[in-house]
Amino acid sequence: MSTTAPPNRPQVSLPGQVHTAEGPLDMSGMYVMHHAFRRDLDAFCAAAERTPLEDAATWRALAGRWERFATMLHHHHAVEDASIWPALSERVRAVEGAPATLEAMHAEHATIDPVLARCAELFDAMSTAPDAATREALAEQLTATRDLLIRHLAHEETEALPLAQRHLPLSDWAASEKAAQRSYGLRDTGFLVPWAAEGLSQEALDRAFATVGPTFRLAYRLTRGRFARREAAAFRYV
Template sequence: MSTTHHDWPTQIMLAGQAAAPEGPVDMTMMYVMHHAFRRDLSMLTEATRATPVDDRTAWRLLAQRWAVFHEALHGHHTGEDAALWPLLLERAEASDRQTLLDMEAEHAEVDPLLEACSQGFARLAGHADDDARAALAVRLAATRECLARHLRHEETEAIAIIQRVLTQADWDRLEEEEFKDDLTFAKIVRVVPWAASDLPREVLDGVFATSEPGFKVIWLLTRRRFARRQARAFRHVA
């Protein structure tokens, strides 16, 4: 049964988000993840410039934070490449094909930058290395710019295609089969407080109202520890 405009969910707009195309699919969790990606790259770029190379505790915590970011982004992009873009290519108009091909190509452009950053954080977690910090700052800035360009393209064009050719039932099936299939308990414990950080409370309440009840319990149990570790990791950032 097709939906009408009156049935469409209200799409959220978060800090840094480029667009929120209207349509039948509730894209809240997509935008929450994009918000977390933008937030972390901004914070990690600033922290890399500000953190003394000899502060081993801060660098180890920053490396751990990078690992959570990298894991979340890798899982997000893997799910899109494996299932979302192919499904859209099957259903979309020929005029949309290039946008969808660009999505996967842009993921491939980000991957080597992410690997270079991972190596930089690993180096600084173990050694006071001014050259490694300078190189990491450059790589993070490039990663931030590259990912920002991709997310903007996705939000303005690819998500508009999603809204034209998918239903909420299609989206729910994709989330269950592709985006949640590798969600171990340990990963959920890492990702829930990370994704929730800095979200407006009304958005967070909306997420918890429509997600599994255990997610809010995990957030309540982990948010303070997450905040303490974040404060220590980013203590040199004004």
């Protein structure tokens, strides 16, 4: 008895995205997160260069905002490592090049956490005892971090996500998305929703909300104002 393959789903294509993996899995949430990471790193790089040394309040706001960014990125990678790559690995052992790609995802994640921590140290230094040398070191570290993450996201979008589209069942993908949603606490969700939505077109926003249900749309309405005020405080010179 033959079975009909599930149809391809429309996928979002966002600024900075280097490849769109076509297939039956709705990867809107994945691409929205990638867009937010790229957007934030551009903003942090600009803020490090433009924020006046003497503006202690803004440096403190930037340090706090970096902590939230790093938390979102670490959490995103943890979900992939626990829920997506292991399930996919079981199904692509015999696919040429696939095991190496998934091993690289884990290895690249491990290289990112230390550079996030180093940026946090420099932001903390700027918020307590700012000086030109620390600002220069921070700007250089942020640029290196952005370049590292952009390479990783490009690798994931061009190789790992297409593997998932070809080999991961809809049920496994749905389970990974539910696991991700359950793993966010209330405080994290209050930041995650407006943060991920920032800068999206209405079409992309509607598609993203369609994949996560009405609770997230309500959370967006309740939290976007506070989020916008805090963004303005942290990135006031960008």
